[in-house]
Amino acid sequence: MTDTMIPRVQLGDWVATFVDWLTSTFRPVFDVIKTVLLAVYDALETVLHAPPFWVVAVLLAALAYAAKGWRLGLGTLVGFVVIASVNQWGNAMDTLALVLLASAIALAIAIPLGIWAARNDRVSAVVRPVLDFMQTMPAFVYLIPVVTIFLTGAVPGIVATVVFALAPGVRFTELGIRQVDKEVVEAGHAFGSTPGRILRQIQLPLAMPTIMAGVNQVIMLSLSMVVISGLVGAGGLGGDVVAALQRINISLGFEAGLSVVILAMYLDRVTSALSSRSPVAKALATTSA
Amino acid sequence: MVPERKVARTARMTTSTEPAPADGTGAPAPDPSTTPTDRPTAVSVQGVYKVFGRKPAEAARRLEQGAGRDAVKALGTAAVIDASFDVKQGEIFVVMGLSGSGKSTLIRMLNGLWKPTAGHVLLGDADLATVSATRLRELRRTRVSMVFQHFALLPHRTVLDNAAYPLEIQGMGKAERRQKAQTALDLVGLGGWQDSLPSQLSGGMRQRVGLARALAADTDVLLMDEAFSALDPLIRREMQEQLLELQQKLGKTIIFITHDLNEAMHLGDRIAVMRDGRIVQIGTAEQILSDPANDYVAQFVADVDRTRVLTASSVMVRPTAVVPLASGPRVASRTMREAQVSAAYVVDRQRVLQGVVRDDDAVAALKAGQETLDGIVHDGVAPVSVDTPLAELFAPAAESSLPVAVTDDDGRLVGVIPRVTLLEAMVPPEQVTTSDLPVDAEDQLVTEGARP
Structure with missing residues (x-):
C-alpha cells in the first residue's frame, strides 16, 4: 500500500450510502416502475413468442423489404433461419423485446431532452457533462446499483440499458435541431409562427435525418447493453452468452454470439434505411447540382 | 456638411409629436400622384440602438451620451447606433453598407426578430420595442413580411406549399391558401413550377419563391435582406427589374438591404448609407452621388456607374441662346451672335419648346426683310425629359450639334446639356484620395463627418 499525502476519500462509500438511501426511500416508486416495466415486457415477449417462428420471421423480413428492398428482405429471412437453426430463436425474441422496450423508453426521454437542450443553452450546459458521464462509465458498473434497486431479472436489464443508451439520442437530437438553417427558423418567426409550430413544422422535420441517426445509435447501444444484462439474469441471448462464458x-x-450479430445487423440496416426515407432526406437527395 | 441627416432628424421630430397614422387594418393604397415624401409614414425608426453582449443597456446608455463604439467594447458589441429614419408608404428604402455595418441587425429590428436595446420602431401604431410576443406575431402575420438572402425555403415542401406558408400561419384553409399562393407564384413568373421541390430550382427561381411567399402574405411592408446578393449578376439585374415592376403594380413599402451600391442606386427611392453601426447619410441616389456626406460615402460612390444614376435634371445648365417665338430674325441673329452659337431654341410665351432656328436662316430672312420667324423654325428637335438618365443622353447628344434640350412634363424648356457638360458629369466630383492618408486620419475624417 503506497502512502500518499492525499487522504483517502470514501467517494465510493458515499455513493453506496446514497443508493441505499434511494432504495429504501423510494421503494414504492421503484416497485411501480418494476411492475409496469415487467407487464409491458411480458406483453411484448408474448406477442413475439406466440406466433410460429416463420410468421414472425416473414413479418420482420417484410418490414426490411419495405424499408430498403428485396435484398435486405431476403437477407433477413436467411439470417433468421440461421438463428432458428442453432436453436436461439426464443432467446433472440426475448432480446428483441428487451431492445425494443429499452430503446422506446430511452428515446421517449432522449428526444424531448435533446429538444430542450437545443432551445436552452443552460440546459445544454448541464446535460452535456451528465451525458459524458453516462456514456463513458463502464457499462457493467450500471448493473450494480440497478441490481440493488430492482434485484435480478428483465427489469434491471431494461433500466441499465435505458441509462446506457440514452446519451446519443439526446446528443443527436440537440445537434440536429441546432444545425437547422438559422434563416429558415427566422423565416418561421418572420411570418408570425409560434415557437411550437416552428418546432413541429421546421426544426423537427429538418433535423429528422440527424435525429434518426441518433435513433439508430440508441438501438445499437441498447442491443449491446441488453447482452451485457445477461449478467443480472435479464435472459435472452445475453443469458446464453453469460452461461457459455461461465462454462467455457x-x-x-x-451460436448465441452469432445470433446477436444477425439481430444487430437487422436492426441497424432497417433503422438506417428508415432514416433516409424521411421527406427531408428525400428532398435533399434530389438536390440538383 | 450633412444636410440629409438634418432632414432625417426633422422628420423624426415631427413624428414624435404627431404619431404615425393608426391604421390597424393594413395598407391604404398609396396615391400614385403623390411623391413618396408626401405619403403617410409606414415604418418609423427613432433613435434605435442595438448592442449585443454582456451589458447592452449600459452600453447603449453610454453611446447615447456620446461614447464611441470602441469605448463600449467591454460592455458589448454595438451593432446599430442611433438609427433614425421614416419610410413612407410605397417607398423603396435601401439600407446600404458593407458587412458588419449593422444593416442586417437593423432590418431584423423592423419585424422584431431583434428587440432594440434602446429607441423605438413604429410599425403603424405599434412600437415593436415594447409589444407583447403575441401582438408581435400578429403584426408579422398581417403587416410585415420578409425575403431572405439564402431564400430560407422549407426544403421538404413543394414550391406551392412554401409560398402558402404565411397563409397557413394566418390560419387560412388549404384550398384558399393554395389558390392565393398560386396567384403569387404566377405574379413572379413561376406558374407551372408549383409542384417542384425547392432543391429542383435554380437560385434565381428559389428567390422568386421567397418573393412569392412574402407577396402571398399580403402585408404592406416588405423587408428584403440582401435578397439578391446570392444570385449571379445577370439574374440579379433581372430580379431587380421584376421587383421594380411588382412594386409599381402593388405599391408595397419595401425596405431593402444590400452591400451593392449599384443595386442600391438602381432600386432605392432613398438610400441610407451605414458604417460601423451608424447611418452616415440618408438621401436619394442623386444626393448621395453629387453631395456625399463625408469621404467614406464619397469613396464608396466613386466607382458607381454614374450615367445610370444621374439624370438630365442634375447636369443640365441654363440655356444661353433662347429666342422667343414672337420675336423676329433680327433678335434671333443677335442672340446667337452674343452667345456665339450657330443655332438657338425657340420657345413660346409659356416657354414651351417650339423648335430650332439656325443662324444662316435668320440672316437670310433678315436680308429678305422678313419680320417674323415664320418658316425658319425647324421642329427637328428631340428634347429629353428631366428624368432621363445620363446613359440615354449620349445618342441625342451625338446626333445634334446643339446642346440637348431638356423639357419638363408640359414641354417647357427647362435647361440644356452641352456635350462637354455631359462628359464632365461622368467624372466623380473632386475628392480626397483617402488611400494616400494614413488609416487613422481616414477614420478620423469619417467619424467627424458622421457625428451630427
Whole structure:
C-alpha cells in the first residue's frame, strides 16, 4: 500500500450510502416502475413468442423489404433461419423485446431532452457533462446499483440499458435541431409562427435525418447493453452468452454470439434505411447540382 | 456638411409629436400622384440602438451620451447606433453598407426578430420595442413580411406549399391558401413550377419563391435582406427589374438591404448609407452621388456607374441662346451672335419648346426683310425629359450639334446639356484620395463627418 499525502476519500462509500438511501426511500416508486416495466415486457415477449417462428420471421423480413428492398428482405429471412437453426430463436425474441422496450423508453426521454437542450443553452450546459458521464462509465458498473434497486431479472436489464443508451439520442437530437438553417427558423418567426409550430413544422422535420441517426445509435447501444444484462439474469441471448462464458462452452458462445450479430445487423440496416426515407432526406437527395 | 441627416432628424421630430397614422387594418393604397415624401409614414425608426453582449443597456446608455463604439467594447458589441429614419408608404428604402455595418441587425429590428436595446420602431401604431410576443406575431402575420438572402425555403415542401406558408400561419384553409399562393407564384413568373421541390430550382427561381411567399402574405411592408446578393449578376439585374415592376403594380413599402451600391442606386427611392453601426447619410441616389456626406460615402460612390444614376435634371445648365417665338430674325441673329452659337431654341410665351432656328436662316430672312420667324423654325428637335438618365443622353447628344434640350412634363424648356457638360458629369466630383492618408486620419475624417 503506497502512502500518499492525499487522504483517502470514501467517494465510493458515499455513493453506496446514497443508493441505499434511494432504495429504501423510494421503494414504492421503484416497485411501480418494476411492475409496469415487467407487464409491458411480458406483453411484448408474448406477442413475439406466440406466433410460429416463420410468421414472425416473414413479418420482420417484410418490414426490411419495405424499408430498403428485396435484398435486405431476403437477407433477413436467411439470417433468421440461421438463428432458428442453432436453436436461439426464443432467446433472440426475448432480446428483441428487451431492445425494443429499452430503446422506446430511452428515446421517449432522449428526444424531448435533446429538444430542450437545443432551445436552452443552460440546459445544454448541464446535460452535456451528465451525458459524458453516462456514456463513458463502464457499462457493467450500471448493473450494480440497478441490481440493488430492482434485484435480478428483465427489469434491471431494461433500466441499465435505458441509462446506457440514452446519451446519443439526446446528443443527436440537440445537434440536429441546432444545425437547422438559422434563416429558415427566422423565416418561421418572420411570418408570425409560434415557437411550437416552428418546432413541429421546421426544426423537427429538418433535423429528422440527424435525429434518426441518433435513433439508430440508441438501438445499437441498447442491443449491446441488453447482452451485457445477461449478467443480472435479464435472459435472452445475453443469458446464453453469460452461461457459455461461465462454462467455457465454445459452441454455445458462438451460436448465441452469432445470433446477436444477425439481430444487430437487422436492426441497424432497417433503422438506417428508415432514416433516409424521411421527406427531408428525400428532398435533399434530389438536390440538383 | 450633412444636410440629409438634418432632414432625417426633422422628420423624426415631427413624428414624435404627431404619431404615425393608426391604421390597424393594413395598407391604404398609396396615391400614385403623390411623391413618396408626401405619403403617410409606414415604418418609423427613432433613435434605435442595438448592442449585443454582456451589458447592452449600459452600453447603449453610454453611446447615447456620446461614447464611441470602441469605448463600449467591454460592455458589448454595438451593432446599430442611433438609427433614425421614416419610410413612407410605397417607398423603396435601401439600407446600404458593407458587412458588419449593422444593416442586417437593423432590418431584423423592423419585424422584431431583434428587440432594440434602446429607441423605438413604429410599425403603424405599434412600437415593436415594447409589444407583447403575441401582438408581435400578429403584426408579422398581417403587416410585415420578409425575403431572405439564402431564400430560407422549407426544403421538404413543394414550391406551392412554401409560398402558402404565411397563409397557413394566418390560419387560412388549404384550398384558399393554395389558390392565393398560386396567384403569387404566377405574379413572379413561376406558374407551372408549383409542384417542384425547392432543391429542383435554380437560385434565381428559389428567390422568386421567397418573393412569392412574402407577396402571398399580403402585408404592406416588405423587408428584403440582401435578397439578391446570392444570385449571379445577370439574374440579379433581372430580379431587380421584376421587383421594380411588382412594386409599381402593388405599391408595397419595401425596405431593402444590400452591400451593392449599384443595386442600391438602381432600386432605392432613398438610400441610407451605414458604417460601423451608424447611418452616415440618408438621401436619394442623386444626393448621395453629387453631395456625399463625408469621404467614406464619397469613396464608396466613386466607382458607381454614374450615367445610370444621374439624370438630365442634375447636369443640365441654363440655356444661353433662347429666342422667343414672337420675336423676329433680327433678335434671333443677335442672340446667337452674343452667345456665339450657330443655332438657338425657340420657345413660346409659356416657354414651351417650339423648335430650332439656325443662324444662316435668320440672316437670310433678315436680308429678305422678313419680320417674323415664320418658316425658319425647324421642329427637328428631340428634347429629353428631366428624368432621363445620363446613359440615354449620349445618342441625342451625338446626333445634334446643339446642346440637348431638356423639357419638363408640359414641354417647357427647362435647361440644356452641352456635350462637354455631359462628359464632365461622368467624372466623380473632386475628392480626397483617402488611400494616400494614413488609416487613422481616414477614420478620423469619417467619424467627424458622421457625428451630427
